[in-house]
Amino acid sequence: MRMVSAGWLRRRRATMIAADLSLSPFNKPVRKDKIFMADPRFPKLFSPLRLRGITIKNRIFSTGHDTNLAAGGLVNDRLVAYHKARAEGGAGLLIIQVSGVHETARYTSHLLMATTDDSIPGYRKVAEACHAHDCRVFGQLFHPGREIMESQDGSLPVAYAPSTAPNERFHVMPAPMTRRLIDEIVDGYGAAAARMAKAGMDGVEIVASHGYLPAQFINPRINRRDDEYGGSFENRMRFLRRVIAAARKAVGPDKVVGMRISGAELDHDGLTEEEVLEACTALSADGELDYYNVIAGSSASIAGAIHIVPPMAIETGYVAPFAAAVRAVVGGKPVFVAGRINQPQIAEQVLVSNQADMCGMTRAMICDPEMPGKTAAGKIDDIRACIACNQACIGHFHLGYAISCIQHPETGRELDYGALKPATKAKKVLIAGGGPAGMKAAAVAAARGHKVTLYEAGARLGGQALLAQQLPGRAEFGGIVTNLTREMELAGVSVVKNTRVDGALVRREAPDAVILATGAQPRRPAFEGAETTHAVDVWQVLRGEVNVGSSVLVADWRCDWIGLGIAEKLARAGCRVRLAVNGYVPGQRIQQYVRDQWNGTLHKLGVEIIPYARLYGADGETVYLQHMSSGEPIVCEGIDTLVLALGHEQETKTVSELEDWTGELHRIGDCVAPRTAEEAVLEGLKVGAAI
Numbered sequence: 090m091r092m093v094s095a096g097w098l099r100r101r102r103a104t105m106i107a108a109d110l111s112l113s114p115f116n117k118p119v120r121k122d123k124i125f126m127a128d129p130r131f132p133k134l135f136s137p138l139r140l141r142g143i144t145i146k147n148r149i150f151s152t153g154h155d156t157n158l159a160a161g162g163l164v165n166d167r168l169v170a171y172h173k174a175r176a177e178g179g180a181g182l183l184i185i186q187v188s189g190v191h192e193t194a195r196y197t198s199h200l201l202m203a204t205t206d207d208s209i210p211g212y213r214k215v216a217e218a219c220h221a222h223d224c225r226v227f228g229q230l231f232h233p234g235r236e237i238m239e240s241q242d243g244s245l246p247v248a249y250a251p252s253t254a255p256n257e258r259f260h261v262m263p264a265p266m267t268r269r270l271i272d273e274i275v276d277g278y279g280a281a282a283a284r285m286a287k288a289g290m291d292g293v294e295i296v297a298s299h300g301y302l303p304a305q306f307i308n309p310r311i312n313r314r315d316d317e318y319g320g321s322f323e324n325r326m327r328f329l330r331r332v333i334a335a336a337r338k339a340v341g342p343d344k345v346v347g348m349r350i351s352g353a354e355l356d357h358d359g360l361t362e363e364e365v366l367e368a369c370t371a372l373s374a375d376g377e378l379d380y381y382n383v384i385a386g387s388s389a390s391i392a393g394a395i396h397i398v399p400p401m402a403i404e405t406g407y408v409a410p411f412a413a414a415v416r417a418v419v420g421g422k423p424v425f426v427a428g429r430i431n432q433p434q435i436a437e438q439v440l441v442s443n444q445a446d447m448c449g450m451t452r453a454m455i456c457d458p459e460m461p462g463k464t465a466a467g468k469i470d471d472i473r474a475c476i477a478c479n480q481a482c483i484g485h486f487h488l489g490y491a492i493s494c495i496q497h498p499e500t501g502r503e504l505d506y507g508a509l510k511p512a513t514k515a516k517k518v519l520i521a522g523g524g525p526a527g528m529k530a531a532a533v534a535a536a537r538g539h540k541v542t543l544y545e546a547g548a549r550l551g552g553q554a555l556l557a558q559q560l561p562g563r564a565e566f567g568g569i570v571t572n573l574t575r576e577m578e579l580a581g582v583s584v585v586k587n588t589r590v591d592g593a594l595v596r597r598e599a600p601d602a603v604i605l606a607t608g609a610q611p612r613r614p615a616f617e618g619a620e621t622t623h624a625v626d627v628w629q630v631l632r633g634e635v636n637v638g639s640s641v642l643v644a645d646w647r648c649d650w651i652g653l654g655i656a657e658k659l660a661r662a663g664c665r666v667r668l669a670v671n672g673y674v675p676g677q678r679i680q681q682y683v684r685d686q687w688n689g690t691l692h693k694l695g696v697e698i699i700p701y702a703r704l705y706g707a708d709g710e711t712v713y714l715q716h717m718s719s720g721e722p723i724v725c726e727g728i729d730t731l732v733l734a735l736g737h738e739q740e741t742k743t744v745s746e747l748e749d750w751t752g753e754l755h756r757i758g759d760c761v762a763p764r765t766a767e768e769a770v771l772e773g774l775k776v777g778a779a780i
């Protein structure tokens with residue numbers, strides 16, 4: 090697998106320093122001057138791009154991303170509101186999520202479909218909403234081939250592909266396409282493109298990336314046909330060339346036709362960089378495409394899919410070298426790129442180093458729709474940077490829910506929370522707890538006009554996020570604290586640290602409303618033999634409060650980031666680590682790309698995984714687990730330290746102290762029930778907006 094080189098990163102950092110830009114430890118930019126006009130530090134980012142008949146006002150775009158906001162396969166008001174927010178926020182171009190071009194393209198049960206004229210009014214609404222803010226808009230033409238992710242009704246659908254090559258990730262054995270089906274699907278691309286053009290969209294993008302149907306035809310390891318669509322390079326390119334021709338014919342000479350392609354599929358039998366460059370060179374010679382949109386990865390395997398939405402452990406801007414390679418072979422046609430470009434400084438650097446002509450900043454705008462406008466206005470400190478946690482955006486998508494953002498739960502909820510309503514009466518609000526829940530509640534309530542004071546018992550704001558950022562590869566998680574702190578500053582929240590809220594403090598302050606966001610503590614249940622064993626919890630390890638022996642067993646009940654992270658941390662410290670999960674697989678409950686990437690790391694580090702294992706007891710250096718299904722014991726000997734990752738229990742001390750207080754009282758986040766930062770911030774938003 091090709092990763093970004095150390096040299097490239099050094100060069101990028103050097104140029105950032107030359108441009109008087111710097112990043113804090115949380116990848117949050119630090120502004121060194123005060124510029125409130127169009128920010129001169131981003132000359133390339135805010136230059137227009139001329140593309141066939143249109144002008145894109147700046148170089149920031151949102152790549153096509155499925156939102157699960159649409160209903161019945163058609164654009165609805167929720168989806169229009171979602172895109173309107175990003176257009177209003179200053180993006181130059183929005184590429185709307187994939188639209189199926191044929192009935193056999195239904196890869197999920199909620200795919201947007203461009204197969205009938207019913208789709209036109211919805212596309213028109215999105216186009217009008219974007220154009221009202223001088224933002225261009227393209228549609229994505231999509232057929233997944235064998236990459237069928239979900240059933241429509243519980244029964245397995247037939248997936249159609251060039252030939253019978255199985256998919257490793259979804260375990261699909263496809264049916265080979267007949268030539269007649271190929272003709273139908275090519276016509277479907279044309280008809281879908283025509284509908285998008287009729288709706289007033291500015292262009293269409295053919296999705297040939299991520300191992301989807303056009304890429305399956307190009308790939309000689311997947312396409313084993315012996316007719317005019319298989320065998321030679323020219324034959325394997327025939328399907329894509331027909332699709333491009335159909336799209337061009339359908340949209341006419343003035344609209345844009347582009348293509349999304351993985352610069353390398355980073356997959357055991359996916360397209361290599363050389364094969365992709367060969368295809369792009371040939372397409373460039375044809376001269377039909379207006380731009381090439383480069384990404385990495387493939388839907389077909391665990392390793393390839395990680396790059397569809399790269400998690401925070403992967404370096405920012407790492408796809409840019411692939412884009413640069415494509416740019417070198419496409420004869421001056423614009424090249425777009427995306428993949429962990431989460432800050433305008435990184436985008437500017439990609440552009441000035443001529444690696445690409447447009448920067449996809451998709452999660453950056455899921456997290457902060459106003460990012461382009463804030464950048465243009467020089468308000469860099471105000472940007473809520475995406476931390477690539479993958480939790481509420483692609484995480485929700487894979488669970489079948491509308492996408493959102495853990496830092497900005499307003500995303501996907503624009504119709505309810507798009508505009509904050511000013512408070513009808515300014516209240517004195519007291520918030521107990523400076524973790525993500527309390528911070529978000531404070532920022533929202535103060536922004537609406539309430540007089541808010543937030544009390545934090547410790548010396549630092551952030552709650553459990555301060556610990557989460559200490560896990561390997563998770564430093565960016567601390568960005569959530571930086572971002573919420575800034576939101577509170579902008580809203581005018583007063584913060585009092587090192588002060589625990591109790592009944593006396595509340596009676597003395599006499600607020601109109603109290604919000605309890607006091608969080609949780611590690612759960613330490615009793616188990617047989619605990620007193621004979623060196624047992625510590627994860628918080629103690631992360632805080633450096635305990636010594637850990639060289640042979641460790643991690644008992645992981647939550648099956649999330651904590652078990653994976655502490656196992657990696659201790660393995661990197663030289664320990665022999667056994668990770669016993671009270672589930673099927675480490676990270677079972679977290680987004681699959683994050684989990685899969687992390688399990689690969691643990692495998693490389695030699696961490697032993699014990700699945701289906703609940704902690705039962707211990708005796709000195711022996712830990713007893715119980716198989717969750719058979720009930721049989723699993724005996725682990727030679728354990729110096731048992732590390733408990735057994736979840737949390739709500740902190741309720743303040744709650745009980747306020748039992749006799751009769752004023753307005755709200756409880757949010759982990760102090761209600763221990764969950765994650767996502768629920769904490771969402772509940773902060775809800776109470777802040779309602780109070």
Ligand SMILES: Cc1cc2nc3c(=O)[nH]c(=O)nc-3n(C[C@H](O)[C@H](O)[C@H](O)COP(=O)(O)O)c2cc1C
Nearest residue numbers: 152153154155187427428429449450451452482483
């Ligand atoms: C929720 C979600 C859904 C996505 N669905 C699509 C899709 O429909 N088509 C596509 O080409 N890429 C899809 N992607 C990948 C994005 O287009 C983009 O390549 C990826 O998010 C990396 O860019 P970023 O780091 O700027 O977010 C999706 C990403 C997200 C977060």
Ligand code: SF4
Nearest residue numbers: 475478479482494495
């Ligand atoms: S949920 Fe996480 S990865 Fe997704 S947009 Fe928000 S911060 Fe970024």
